[in-house]
Amino acid sequence: MKQDQPRPTPRAGIMDIEAYVPGKSTAPAGVTKVYKLSSNENPLGPSPKAIEAAREVAAKLDVYPDGTARRLREAIAEVHGLNPANIICSNGSDEILGLLAQTYLAPGDEAVFTEHAFMVYKIYIQAAGAKPVAVKEADERADVDAILAAVTPKTRIVFLANPNNPTGTYLPFSEVRRLHAGLPKNVLLVLDAAYAEYVRRNDYEAGIELAGSAENVVMTRTFSKLGLGGARVGWMYGPAHIVDAINRIRGPFNVNATAIEAGIASIRDRAHIERSVTHNEKWLAWLSAELTGLGLHVTPSVGNFVLIHFPDDKKHSAAAADDYLSARGYILRRVTGYGFPNALRMSVGTEEANRGVIDALKTFLKS
Numbered sequence: 001m002k003q004d005q006p007r008p009t010p011r012a013g014i015m016d017i018e019a020y021v022p023g024k025s026t027a028p029a030g031v032t033k034v035y036k037l038s039s040n041e042n043p044l045g046p047s048p049k050a051i052e053a054a055r056e057v058a059a060k061l062d063v064y065p066d067g068t069a070r071r072l073r074e075a076i077a078e079v080h081g082l083n084p085a086n087i088i089c090s091n092g093s094d095e096i097l098g099l100l101a102q103t104y105l106a107p108g109d110e111a112v113f114t115e116h117a118f119m120v121y122k123i124y125i126q127a128a129g130a131k132p133v134a135v136k137e138a139d140e141r142a143d144v145d146a147i148l149a150a151v152t153p154k155t156r157i158v159f160l161a162n163p164n165n166p167t168g169t170y171l172p173f174s175e176v177r178r179l180h181a182g183l184p185k186n187v188l189l190v191l192d193a194a195y196a197e198y199v200r201r202n203d204y205e206a207g208i209e210l211a212g213s214a215e216n217v218v219m220t221r222t223f224s225k226l227g228l229g230g231a232r233v234g235w236m237y238g239p240a241h242i243v244d245a246i247n248r249i250r251g252p253f254n255v256n257a258t259a260i261e262a263g264i265a266s267i268r269d270r271a272h273i274e275r276s277v278t279h280n281e282k283w284l285a286w287l288s289a290e291l292t293g294l295g296l297h298v299t300p301s302v303g304n305f306v307l308i309h310f311p312d313d314k315k316h317s318a319a320a321a322d323d324y325l326s327a328r329g330y331i332l333r334r335v336t337g338y339g340f341p342n343a344l345r346m347s348v349g350t351e352e353a354n355r356g357v358i359d360a361l362k363t364f365l366k367s
């Protein structure tokens with residue numbers, strides 16, 4: 001017992017964690033119209049059916065939600081052809097990523113992810129007292145051989161964002177299988193498929209088959225990128241023994257009543273999802289072509305965002321572009337913390353926002 005401490009002190013390692021910095025949501029003072037393109041939200045907004053469901057539940061907010069989110073799990077299971085018993089719902093998929101780390105990592109353990117991977121993995125690994133191991137990517141894409149080479153007897157989890165944020169690159173399923181085949185059976189492979197709905201590639205799979213057949217694979221998903229970022233709904237699909245372990249430490253009512261009802265309505269609104277995906281397909285291609293036409297390097301993305309790399313000259317750097325765009329109401333995401341000090345991530349927006357950013361960048365690059 002540390003009885004000589006003048007105040008409570010966090011557990012060893014907690015103060016080494018760099019807190020997650022979310023995308024900006026405000027523009028400088030005086031900017032009247034703001035286009036938030038910093039958090040990969042759905043430019044078409046929530047499903048109208050989800051809005052209605054959230055309204056209806058508002059009158060019953062005195063009642064605790066179903067702690068097992070059974071109806072939401074059943075709706076997800078129905079749409080994806082899964083067994084609801086193998087699903088856990090969460091307060092965004094962030095929560096489930098943290099629960100996985102808490103459940104499977106202890107001090108002295110290691111967990112592997114790739115150098116430009118979604119930043120919360122590192123935070124949750126450190127929060128569990130384990131050692132984060134970041135491995136090199138090849139051409140801004142996860143490198144299966146590098147990941148396998150980083151696995152040691154201390155490794156307990158490999159996190160793979162597929163597609164990854166902020167690069168938007170993905171691994172074909174053959175590569176995911178090769179990764180899984182090369183891992184020891186006691187290492188948990190977390191397939192984070194937050195952007196799965198947006199991927200239009202024949203060689204891509206979110207991981208349902210692998211998470212449904214292997215004892216050491218889970219797939220995590222989210223409703224955030226399809227219009228429910230504010231409601232916080234995520235889920236995990238995986239083997240029964242992992243579901244059982246997570247359920248032992250999960251908060252008893254971790255998914256709130258509004259999230260449950262909005263989630264059920266949202267996943268059943270296939271037309272809204274289809275519209276969102278079609279919009280993204282069109283404008284992702286348009287943005288990538290326009291940005292490339294401006295002489296900017298764009299990492300090839302299959303998600304609902306693009307990573308834009310800026311020239312080396314200070315006048316036209318990502319920081320300068322960010323200031324220029326913000327002053328005009330276009331809020332993009334700085335990605336220095338992800339290892340890209342001279343890039344900005346832009347979510348695919350409405351037609352107006354997309355055209356506005358391209359017009360603004362044209363002027364900016366000529367300045």
Ligand SMILES: Cc1ncc(COP(=O)(O)O)c(C=O)c1O
Pocket residue numbers: 039040091092093094095118161163164165192194221222223224229232233234
């Ligand atoms: C790769 C990846 N995984 C998970 C998440 C978490 O999303 P949420 O907690 O909103 O479900 C995000 C959100 O940005 C993401 O980019």
